[in-house]
Amino acid sequence: MATGNFFTQEQLDEARRKLENLPDLTPQRITRDGALENLKDTILVLAKEKGYTVADIKSALDAMEFRFSEKAISGVINEGGGKKRRQPRKAEPAQIKTSSHDSQRA
Template sequence: MATQQFFTQEQINEAKSRLENLPDLSPTRITRNEALDSLRGTILMLAKEKGYNAKDIKSALDDMQFGFSEKAISDVIKENGKAKKQARDRKARSAGTGAGNEVRDAVTK
């Protein structure tokens, strides 16, 4: 079957109208990253409070037809731990203006 080479303005207007009236699929089509982000809190709870590791969580998600890699899940878990460590380090640095510095200052004199 040969494809049509020429179109009328009426056909183009009809196609444009029909395409513009197609429903919005964006609320129902969630990307992998958006899905993983939505599950982040639950993944962290499973890892921190219930003792699950990335492999266990991946297996459970695979059973539900989510195809996340073990690395992606592991990154979510590590990312949270890194954020907490960075916050702790910032607190330690800002608290470092107290008595500990006096000892260091005395040694350097």
């Protein structure tokens, strides 16, 4: 094994071989967005045909250790996908403060 801050070329080659032989985990790991997309049809059926509320669906998913916010579930139901783009606030023009005292001097 390497000691301190130095490694041999043999150690690096061995590490490279081991890393290159690790399996591809991409098919096994599904992102939160991917999971919601995958469950979308079922969530829509529950909400629109079976009378479940967003809170009911969240509770059922929580029991299965799928932690999604009510906002994310609502986004799926409302076809927004849970990712609404916010409009930036329009900057209000700065109000010039004038006191009655200043205007009397002029």
